[in-house]
Amino acid sequence: MTVTLVYAAYAVGVLAALLAFGRASDTLGRRPVLLAALALSGTSSLVFVLVGAMSSGGLPLLFTGRVLSGLSAGMFTGTATAALADYAGKDNQLRASVIAAVANIGGLGLGPLVSGLLARHAGRPLQTSYLVHVVVVVLAVAAILAVPEPVRPDGPRRLRFQRLGVPAVARAAFLQAGTAGFAGFALLGLFTAVSPSVLALLGHHNPALTGVVVFAVFAASAAGQVVSATLPARPALLAGTGVLVLGLAVLGISLARSSLPLLVIAGVIGGAGQGLSFRAALGLVTQVSPAEQRGGVASSFFAVVYVGISLPVVGIGVGTREYGLVHTGEVFAAILAVLALLALTSLALRKPRAA
Structure with a gap:
């Protein structure tokens, strides 16, 4: 029962992000939202590393990490897809949507695969996969900083609740x-x-x-x-x-x-x-x-x-x-x-x- 509740905490974070940040990249720009999502993602992995080092009492932190991970994913869901469409241009929208879909679902599949292999063959199975993920997040931050902002928001830069x-x-x-x-x-x-x-x-x-x-x-x-x-x-x-x-x-x-x-x-x-x-x-x-x-x-x-x-x-x-x-x-x-x-x-x- 605890496992399923911890799993559901991720979806709570995703839904909260969809509601609170669904339009954020249109008003703030794609890169700021992507960088914020990466920050949340990296923080969630560090929380999981801390939980893995604890012998007991880590359940509240585990829920926190799952919610942070969900918030990150919810912010990425629309923003990264929109950014790919922006960079692809009008003539390559279908290709951009396919890449976004495969990256989204493929990432969800690669996570358990890599984590399972690391848990089987590497030391510290409750920490290693999350440390690897932190490295990937750092690389992603560098990649986003290296590309230009694809949109120039008009009007005031403020968050609007997604209805x-x-x-x-x-x-x-x-x-x-x-x-x-x-x-x-x-x-x-x-x-x-x-x-x-x-x-x-x-x-x-x-x-x-x-x-x-x-x-x-x-x-x-x-x-x-x-x-x-x-x-x-x-x-x-x-x-x-x-x-x-x-x-x-x-x-x-x-x-x-x-x-x-x-x-x-x-x-x-x-x-x-x-x-x-x-x-x-x-x-x-x-x-x-x-x-x-x-x-x-x-x-x-x-x-x-x-x-x-x-x-x-x-x-x-x-x-x-x-x-x-x-x-x-x-x-x-x-x-x-x-x-x-x-x-x-x-x-x-x-x-x-x-x-």
């Missing part, structure tokens, strides 16, 4: 896309948060193996996002949601049979479906929204999916205490499969209209 909302014309599409996005990110949340416990239940206690399994899921997601860039939004969303349903079904079977190969296959299938549907879902909700409201709609969509990556995982933590991890995981996979199937059915029967 969430969905206009009436986009609500049907938002419900369809948001449901699929919620289910997909919940799948990612499951593999990220409870993979060590699931693998331990299957008799595997190797942290490097945990990293490989999680990386496989996110690598499949990144590949799915690349493929989605070659397809129109609605067909990609239909295909991705269908693949996601299949992945969730295989996940339930893998837990029932205590099968590691099936678990990995489920992660790869589900990750590919999530990646294929995610880009398409975000594109669909912005496409059907009025131009002057697209920023708020996109922020609302990210809020939904980040709730998806955390809240169900907390539910798993609660359910595991009462019913065990396997049974809870089976129910979890079944509920998400039903949600994704409902979204798929709605998409197939009703085509959203652009604003």
Whole structure:
């Protein structure tokens, strides 16, 4: 239960950053926000290093580090994507969006992989990976300082609270896309948060193996996002949601049979479906929204999916205490499969209209 709550603290930080800093780079500039996000990211790693050196009493600091990490990620989510689009120019927007998507999901996958390998083969497993991350943050700061500011903000430089909302014309599409996005990110949340416990239940206690399994899921997601860039939004969303349903079904079977190969296959299938549907879902909700409201709609969509990556995982933590991890995981996979199937059915029967 504690593990899932610590994991959820990250999503709290992400949501807070999306609300407080969603428009910050438009008024302050891209580089100041990116540098602030890197500062938070580096600070969170230093907090984790401190926690790793403590023998007891480090739980409050652990929560603090997770929230700081979430704040950093939330600030990066829109700012880095916007900066890439600025640097790419009008003729390379598709390439910039694909790079942003792969960097985002690929980074989430590389983190557990590298950490798992370091925990298995390097000393001080609770500290080394975070020290490596601090070095990476320093390199990133140097890289940002070396490039020019891509935008020149007009007007007063002040923070404005990001208001969430969905206009009436986009609500049907938002419900369809948001449901699929919620289910997909919940799948990612499951593999990220409870993979060590699931693998331990299957008799595997190797942290490097945990990293490989999680990386496989996110690598499949990144590949799915690349493929989605070659397809129109609605067909990609239909295909991705269908693949996601299949992945969730295989996940339930893998837990029932205590099968590691099936678990990995489920992660790869589900990750590919999530990646294929995610880009398409975000594109669909912005496409059907009025131009002057697209920023708020996109922020609302990210809020939904980040709730998806955390809240169900907390539910798993609660359910595991009462019913065990396997049974809870089976129910979890079944509920998400039903949600994704409902979204798929709605998409197939009703085509959203652009604003």
